[in-house]
Amino acid sequence: MTPEQLRAVEDLVNAQIVRDLTVTWEETTVEQARAQGAIGLFAERYGERVKVYTVGDFSKEICGGPHVEHTGELGHFRIVKEEAVGSGLRRIRAVLET
Numbered sequence: 051m052t053p054e055q056l057r058a059v060e061d062l063v064n065a066q067i068v069r070d071l072t073v074t075w076e077e078t079t080v081e082q083a084r085a086q087g088a089i090g091l092f093a094e095r096y097g098e099r100v101k102v103y104t105v106g107d108f109s110k111e112i113c114g115g116p117h118v119e120h121t122g123e124l125g126h127f128r129i130v131k132e133e134a135v136g137s138g139l140r141r142i143r144a145v146l147e148t
Contacts, residue, residue, distance in 0.1 A: 056129050090112030130143050
């Protein structure tokens, strides 16, 4: 990714943090989660039931938690590393600074 693309990702995430979106979760099956539009990586790690976290109108993801109740609790998001993990796949490592 270019420096400009990395900055765009940081800006996008930080804008959602500033919006102080409500974070909710529900437990369901992987199939139901995907039918609801939830994104989830590492499918081989999921059991029969998963937690689906919804972040306002911005994101819905399969995840283990624990998490915050509002995005405003997170602080400032900063990317510290970006790397290739496969053909056409990139991994971003980031920190939250208070």
